[in-house]
Amino acid sequence: MPDLVFDNISIVYSRRSRTGTTPVKAVSNVSLTLPAGGTLGIAGESGSGKSTLAMSVLRLLPKSATITGRILYGDQDIQDLSFGQLRTVRWAEAAVVFQGAMHALNPVRTVGWQILEALELHVKERWATREARVARMKDLLAMVDLPTDKSEAYPHELSGGQKQRVMVAMALACEPDVIIADEPTTALDVIVQEQVLNVLHSLVTERGISLLMISHDLSALATICDRIAVMKDGVVREVGDAVSICTAATDPYTRKLAQAFPVIGDPASRLKPQSKPIWEVAADGGTDGLEQTNSDPHEVVLEARGVSVNFRSHGRTVHAVRSVDLTCHRAEITALVGQSGSGKTTLARTILGLQEPNAGGQVLFRGEPLKLTKRGLREYRRNVQLVFQDQFAALNPKVSVYESISEGLRIRKYDGDEYAKVCESLEACEMSPASEYLDVLPQELSGGQRQRVVIAGALAIEPSALIADEPVASLDASVRGELLGLFLALKRRMGMTALVITHDLGLAWNIADTVAVMYNGEIVERGTVEKVLLDPQHEYTKKLLHATPKIPTLA
Amino acid sequence: MSTDVIPPGKAAIAEQQDEGRESHRQSFLGYLLAKIGGAAISLVMVVILGFFAFRILPGDPVRKIAQSRPMTAEQIAQLRHQYGLDQPMLAQFWNYLTNIATGNFGESYVYGKPVSELIAQYFWPTIALTGTSAILAITLGLWMGQLAAWRSNSPYDQVATGTSLVLWSVPTFWLALLLLMIFGGTLHWFPTGGMVSTGIPTGTPEYFLNVLWHLVLPVITMVAVVYAQYLLVMRASLLEEMSADYLTTARAKGLTEDLVRRRHAVPNALLPTVTLVFMHIGGLIGGAVTVETVFSWPGLGKLTYEAISGPDTPLLQGTFVVFSAIIIVMNLFADLLYRQLDPRVRRA
Numbered sequence: 001m002p003d004l005v006f007d008n009i010s011i012v013y014s015r016r017s018r019t020g021t022t023p024v025k026a027v028s029n030v031s032l033t034l035p036a037g038g039t040l041g042i043a044g045e046s047g048s049g050k051s052t053l054a055m056s057v058l059r060l061l062p063k064s065a066t067i068t069g070r071i072l073y074g075d076q077d078i079q080d081l082s083f084g085q086l087r088t089v090r091w092a093e094a095a096v097v098f099q100g101a102m103h104a105l106n107p108v109r110t111v112g113w114q115i116l117e118a119l120e121l122h123v124k125e126r127w128a129t130r131e132a133r134v135a136r137m138k139d140l141l142a143m144v145d146l147p148t149d150k151s152e153a154y155p156h157e158l159s160g161g162q163k164q165r166v167m168v169a170m171a172l173a174c175e176p177d178v179i180i181a182d183e184p185t186t187a188l189d190v191i192v193q194e195q196v197l198n199v200l201h202s203l204v205t206e207r208g209i210s211l212l213m214i215s216h217d218l219s220a221l222a223t224i225c226d227r228i229a230v231m232k233d234g235v236v237r238e239v240g241d242a243v244s245i246c247t248a249a250t251d252p253y254t255r256k257l258a259q260a261f262p263v264i265g266d267p268a269s270r271l272k273p274q275s276k277p278i279w280e281v282a283a284d285g286g287t288d289g290l291e292q293t294n295s296d297p298h299e300v301v302l303e304a305r306g307v308s309v310n311f312r313s314h315g316r317t318v319h320a321v322r323s324v325d326l327t328c329h330r331a332e333i334t335a336l337v338g339q340s341g342s343g344k345t346t347l348a349r350t351i352l353g354l355q356e357p358n359a360g361g362q363v364l365f366r367g368e369p370l371k372l373t374k375r376g377l378r379e380y381r382r383n384v385q386l387v388f389q390d391q392f393a394a395l396n397p398k399v400s401v402y403e404s405i406s407e408g409l410r411i412r413k414y415d416g417d418e419y420a421k422v423c424e425s426l427e428a429c430e431m432s433p434a435s436e437y438l439d440v441l442p443q444e445l446s447g448g449q450r451q452r453v454v455i456a457g458a459l460a461i462e463p464s465a466l467i468a469d470e471p472v473a474s475l476d477a478s479v480r481g482e483l484l485g486l487f488l489a490l491k492r493r494m495g496m497t498a499l500v501i502t503h504d505l506g507l508a509w510n511i512a513d514t515v516a517v518m519y520n521g522e523i524v525e526r527g528t529v530e531k532v533l534l535d536p537q538h539e540y541t542k543k544l545l546h547a548t549p550k551i552p553t554l555a
Numbered sequence: 556m557s558t559d560v561i562p563p564g565k566a567a568i569a570e571q572q573d574e575g576r577e578s579h580r581q582s583f584l585g586y587l588l589a590k591i592g593g594a595a596i597s598l599v600m601v602v603i604l605g606f607f608a609f610r611i612l613p614g615d616p617v618r619k620i621a622q623s624r625p626m627t628a629e630q631i632a633q634l635r636h637q638y639g640l641d642q643p644m645l646a647q648f649w650n651y652l653t654n655i656a657t658g659n660f661g662e663s664y665v666y667g668k669p670v671s672e673l674i675a676q677y678f679w680p681t682i683a684l685t686g687t688s689a690i691l692a693i694t695l696g697l698w699m700g701q702l703a704a705w706r707s708n709s710p711y712d713q714v715a716t717g718t719s720l721v722l723w724s725v726p727t728f729w730l731a732l733l734l735l736m737i738f739g740g741t742l743h744w745f746p747t748g749g750m751v752s753t754g755i756p757t758g759t760p761e762y763f764l765n766v767l768w769h770l771v772l773p774v775i776t777m778v779a780v781v782y783a784q785y786l787l788v789m790r791a792s793l794l795e796e797m798s799a800d801y802l803t804t805a806r807a808k809g810l811t812e813d814l815v816r817r818r819h820a821v822p823n824a825l826l827p828t829v830t831l832v833f834m835h836i837g838g839l840i841g842g843a844v845t846v847e848t849v850f851s852w853p854g855l856g857k858l859t860y861e862a863i864s865g866p867d868t869p870l871l872q873g874t875f876v877v878f879s880a881i882i883i884v885m886n887l888f889a890d891l892l893y894r895q896l897d898p899r900v901r902r903a
Contacts, residue, residue, distance in 0.1 A: 058807055090809035103800040106819055118808045154898040
């Protein structure tokens, strides 16, 4: 079994624009080695060139990419292979686990068909007949803990974790020596992520397959990989064994990446997301927003009382939310934590008045029951605003930042100084000087900046509470910390009340005051963050905590 | 901002996942009945519209008939009574409805024959012409479209797309006349009109070849004018599909580029074209009116053209209902076919 060696690899994309083609360097002078049977992780944020590097192994890059340097598989330079030779290397010797939860599977073919296709392309003695191939396909599904009748399923009929396991099964089909896993667990829940990582881990150790894994999540890499390389802007910043990268990094960027995901229970990260040096947060957090207002500090802003929601689907009743009680106090951040399918989004919709609860349940705003009339809802939504996960979709791509934010003000017939108000909201979201951003279109902003604009738009109309659905799930680690810092600062400075919906317990540890854990439509545990996360009572909370990948410590 | 809608409850979707496949198969019958019901309602609307639309047309059919031969006032009144035109509008409408229910579209003023008999006689030539044109245009358009997308911005793409657009923008009658003049008139390669030469016994192989020979020019005209829309739809659809992640998966598996295109990209790109292809067949039938008239093809289009100059109201009603019915049936077929082709829609 050969080693995989990147020898001084540089990759340049030629980007076509109106003024001609300009070269864009994605990877610069990278040298890395994946020893036979070893595991190597490449960590980095979007744009770091990590996926480009991984795709270069099987020459899967678009034609606009030019590679210099050598990619050695054993003694053979991959780039010298003819296309026919390359096709025999693809999948039979090196297979890829794509981010299958997204669109890596053909949507109109059954998953069994797609696995069989790989087997038919690389027929070996062990699966020379059709019967043998079908049998092997079923074995593969069993290997990743999927029932064999799932071979008849289409990708859209499977959950994200199941699709990802199909991807793993497909990658293993032709007994490759190397597996390249590109963000194999991104967009999966912690519990499903743990399952997929376990499957990968056991396969790698049991079969001696070499694994090249790419992820933005250092803690996920650290759970399987022996060695980790950290990339930024196309350059490898640091390479080393997993533990020392996570705990004793010499490079400041690596350290920032390692600290972006908090260690639950570590007081250093409690209410202090890694956004800026700690002294700044401390100075910022000195004033308590509550002192500026005369209202009751323990006022309940939002409350759900005995809320149940049923859906009827194909003649069956689905209990999405079952008699839930939830309270959000003034100037507190409440985290609603649960897996997808736990009913947390349905509960949020109900609290927003987008979904009517079953009879008997009630949503209260400042002690008043929510009126589901058009007028009642309009008044209510002036007070309670929503921030989505997807900042790309939440902003109209053709409208400037100023227009996006002022739109809400105009709908509410704001009679003050609109320009001043927009600038004030932007500055509150740490986008200063605000005047520089007013005419900018969303596409010119980074993901983090876009999310700030969305929050600024919500804040402009001075709501009493903010409901945020996975506000940082699609952001890079370093930006994540900054945004969470913003939530904390808004709470402290303006006494903002927030309900944050997330699957990420680390986020709750970072910013929340209280946490509610939701499972199968019920809130199984709630209380202060310290109490719930450090001394969990319910089995499910324990399971969630256990599944959260941890940065290894030397201790 | 506050009126934005969050995606439907994830919980519901997740919990359905396991049993969903059973229940959607059971609901196929319900889907079929709903679609057929919808088509039936459209058809009823067409039948009602068919009556009123042609009463609005200017011109008095009886006076038109009276122009051709000398008639007394009594004879004209007699004719009006015979066609039921002296009755109030509502009574005429009621007669129309009850007759249609029994398959009777009335009697043509011009031909003096039952409309249903005329339509049956002219139906098959139209099917031969539009059917052949549709099959050729769809095959040619989709084939050229997928090649154009696969080699987008290549000289082939530019020539193929450009040519098809030029032909598309050409008026149908102009192209028909041009072909007629060059290949029928000057070169005498093809007949200038009709469906079959006189004196050839029906049902013989010679008859069949003769009809084919007559088909060439009208079919070329129709195909040239419409294949562009199939080409453009397929090109756009495949271009969108070409950046899809699962194609990278297919390449990584070791498929040849040719197989990646034929096995993965094209079948997926075909899906959105299915609905459009069938909807355009309706437009094709509309185009048949021009082509059949220019080439004197004895089909429904020519019949309609002659009926309009009457106006031969019963005949117009008849062809109107038949044309509309073909389009409605095609759309119904497209819906059912799409559901069969795309597993993702079967759930809905």
